[in-house]
Amino acid sequence: MQQTKTPDAAALLDHNAARAILNGQCGDPFAQLGMQDRTGAVLLTVFVPGAEGVTCLTDDNAVPLTPLHDYPGLFVAAFADRPASYRLRASAQGHAWEFDDPYRFDPVLTADDLYYLGEGTHRRLWHVLGAHVMTHQGVDGVHFAVWAPNARRVSVVGGFNVWDGRRTAMRRLGGGVWDIFVPGLTEGEVYKYEIIGPDGAAQPLKADPFGYGSEHPPRNASVVRDLRRVDWHDAAWMQTRGAAQSIDAPISVYEVNLASWKRAAGNRPLSYTELATDLVDYAAWMGFTHIELMPISEHPFDGSWGYQPVGMYAPTIRHGTPDEFRALVEAAHAKGLGVLLDWVPGHFPTDAHGLGLFDGTHLYEHADPREGFHQDWNTLIPNFGRNEVANYYNANALYWLEEYHLDGLRVDAVASMLYRDYSRKHGEWVPNHDGGRENYEAIALLRDMNTLTYGEVPGIMTVAEESTAFPGVSRPVDHGGLGFGFKWNMGWMNDSLRYMELDPIHRKHHHHEMTFSLHYAFGENYVLPISHDEVVHGKGSMLHKMPGNLWEKFANLRAFYGFMWTHPGKKLLFMGQEFAQSKEWNHNQSLDWHECDDGRHKGMQMWVRDLNRFYRATPSLYLNDTRPSGFQWLEAGDSDRSIFAFVRHGGPDDPKVVVLLNMTPMERPDTRIGLPGAGRWREALNSDAEAYGGGGRGNMGAVATENVPWMGQDQSALVNIPPLSAVILVQDDA
Structure with a gap:
């Protein structure tokens, strides 16, 4: 290969382009750098600031390039023909290095x-x-x-x-x-x-x-992370998880903030590798079916708990690498635990390195702050009406499920996405093209996301945190719904907690707050959530929401969990509440695990563990969660004594379960309860048992029915219902 002597290489240079390269203003570098055809020659132009010399290494030649002193860092050479391939060698201050010219490579995208x-x-x-x-x-x-x-x-x-x-x-x-x-x-x-x-x-x-x-x-x-090195060993779980995540399955979710679940010496958060043992083993021992991770997409501010993400495709490095996160998921699957991820498509922070004004324009977000600025969180709202932005989020949902074998997504703040006037006053929002408040573009995104993920990844589940009466959140898209698998039951949570926080003397006036949820319990596929939102921002811990002295607080909370685990709907409990942590959650420190050395806290932990195990072993408590046939009131109107009694029904051959709740500190001995079947009814669980920190009052293990009609049933029995308690009876086999 011979270097061309005429014309001179420098003479072939576009000097305007050279100035643009030098000033960082060249918008088309592949038209100027690398090998470019010129009249009668091929011009090689390279830009290596700081180099004293550059040589082009072809298969059979080493061709020195001419430095352009008017344009420091630019070097040129002319060739009669384009070399089949070449490398570059640069030198400066007695050192030399070789490299491939990035401007000799074709595009990768098709x-x-x-x-x-x-x-x-x-x-x-x-x-x-x-x-x-x-x-x-x-x-x-x-x-x-x-x-x-x-x-x-x-x-x-x-x-x-x-x-x-x-x-x-x-x-x-x-x-x-x-x-x-x-x-x-x-x-x-x-x-x-x-x-x-x-x-x-x-x-x-x-x-x-x-x-x-x-x-x-x-x-x-x-x-840069290499996504190609994946060697999964969870095929058995992946093939069977669909049945474990259906509406007819027992689902009990342990919601976790990885940064504060447990910390190592020096207040260091645990790594994904450590969590793969400590967290996974604990959640499995406690009997939960799933771990839900508060957002782990990369986020700049610890205090956002991950709910203001910048790196939607990056597992946070706070706990380790992507490969180590995969190992955590795989460890959970090996223990029979599903892993859900809190997913946040509704907004992103204004941090300068993020998506805002990405290319100097409002590319990912709306330009109009009435559409594009979230007043509650001082964040930016994506413009889902732009095809590429919607694609960014839809692909991201699929990415987590496929690349990390996650079992589902819990979608954050869905209500804020559905309505254009969410948390806005008159004049602060822009109506849709029909003049209404519904956000058609966000609705379309959620439907497309659910259609895509359920269609592409077998066995997954999606869950909406949605607090309004928007219809059909968990109805299939082809039936007019949003397509989620489940919806958080925020109404149940608000009503039941409001009731539980009352002094028992006042509860009789609010009896309906514990019964109202059954009017709509089967309108959606519900999850009953006691999430992190209930134990932050001065709301106090679950234990200290409860009224009374310390013994009564624990008894109230045990009774409430008994109600939650037997009420129709899947379960979700935030970390620390399973052992009744005394303080509200602090994201900057570990849970107060030392409290489990106290018998009362240990008793609460064992109560939740036994509730999980009983729930998972008892089809009547989960099989008909979405069907009215799965629930029957025995006593819904005894407000004076704050007693509730109901039946849970499973399949035709499944033993029925009767739940008795006493929400006053008065023991109710010899209370006649109608029972839907004759014979012996075993006391399967009693929140007042001494093992749970209770007073040890109960029914000596079982009650026997009498031929006395009561509560609309042909049979009944006299039952002792301890103060502030949940008693669960199961019909023994005949």
């Missing part, structure tokens, strides 16, 4: 990728955007791709190019996607995007919206 991205239908968008370790045209490196349609210039920057946005400017493809393959980079590389907006101004350096890893906060750059 025309189909760009078409589906623009259409908003690329289901696995993370396969093409973000940073991907790969071999491209025979060379190892990392491919970067980012959507920034209004940018003038986009560069990937990091330690590999001394954070100089002039050095690795990207190629603009169709649909506003920018890409570049950077040879020689590997997993662990730290990077951001430097973006010149449409007005020519440089934006704050941006983390990758599709970054699969991040630096430890408060640093916030993205980190």
Whole structure:
């Protein structure tokens, strides 16, 4: 290969382009750098600031490039023909290094990728955007791709190019996607995007919206992670989890904040590896069926608990790497535990490195603050009406389920997404095109997300935190619903807690607050949640919501849990409440595990453990959670004594369960209760048992029916109902 002597290489240079490269304003670097066809020659232009010399290494030649002293860092050479391949050798201050020119590589994304991205239908968008370790045209490196349609210039920057946005400017493809393959980079590389907006101004350096890893906060750059190395060993769980997550299955969820469940010496949060043993073993021992993780998507502020995410595709590095997070999920599956993730598509923070004003315009968020600014949380609201933004979130839901084998998503703050006037006064919101308050775009996103995830990933479940009367939240999309598998029953939670917080002397005037939920209990597929929201911001712990002296507080709480575990609906309990932690939750420290050394707290822990085990072993308590046939009142009107009695029905051959609640501190001996069947009824659980910290009052293990009609039943029995207690009776086999 011979270097061309005439014309001179420097004479072939576009000097306007050279100045743009030097000033970091070149919006089309692939038209200027690398090998470019010129009249009668091929011009090689490279930009290596700080280099004293650059040589082009072809298969049969080493061709020195000419430095352009008017444009420091630019080097050129002319060739008669385009080399089949080449590398570069640079030198400075007595040192030399070789590298592949990123401007000699073709695009990685296909025309189909760009078409589906623009259409908003690329289901696995993370396969093409973000940073991907790969071999491209025979060379190892990392491919970067980012959507920034209004940018003038986009560069990937990091330690590999001394954070100089002039050095690795990207190629603009169709649909506003920018890409570049950077040879020689590997997993662990730290990077951001430097973006010149449409007005020519440089934006704050941006983390990758599709970054699969991040630096430890408060640093916030993205980190290259290789998603290809996955060797799962949970096939047995994955094949059977659908039955374990159906509306007819027992589901008892342990909600956890990983940063504060337990801490190591020095107040260090546990790693994913430590949690894979400690948390998983504990949740399994307690009898829960699922662990729900408060958001672990990367977030800058610890005090947001993860609910203000920036890195939607990155498991937070606070506990370890993506591979270590996968190991945590796999460990849970090995113990028969499902793992749910709190997913937050409804808003994102205004941090400069995040999605806000990403390419210098309101790209991911609405421009109008009446649509795009969340007043309650000072966050930005995504513009789901933009195809690419909706695609970003839909693909993200699928990403967590596929890449990390998560078993479901609990979607945060759905009510704030459904209504344009959520938490806004008159004049502070923009009506939809029909003049109404419903957010059609967010509704479409939620329906599409549920259709996509249920359609693509067998056996998963989605759960809506939704606090309004929006119809059909857990109804299938093809039947007009939102398509969620389950919905949090916020009405039950509010009513029952309001009742339980009352002094028992006043409860008779609020009896309906414990019975009202049965008027709508079967309208949705409900989860009964006692979540973190009930034990923060001065609300106190569950224990100290309860009235009375300390003994009565514990008794009230045991009775309430008895009601919760026997009421129709799946269960969710926030960490620490299973042993009645005395203080409200503090995200900056561990739960007060030492309290389990106290018999009262240990008794509460054992009560919840036994409730879980009994619940899971008793089809009548879960099989008909969504059907009115699964529940029957025996006594719903005894407000003077604050007594409740009801039956839970399972299948035709399942023993019936009768639940008796006494919500006063008065023992109710010899209380006649109608029972739906003759014979012996075993006292399966009694919250007043001494093992749970109670007074040991009960029914000597069982009661026998008499042929005395009562409460609409042909049979009845005299039952002792201890003060502030839940007594659960099961019909023995005939």
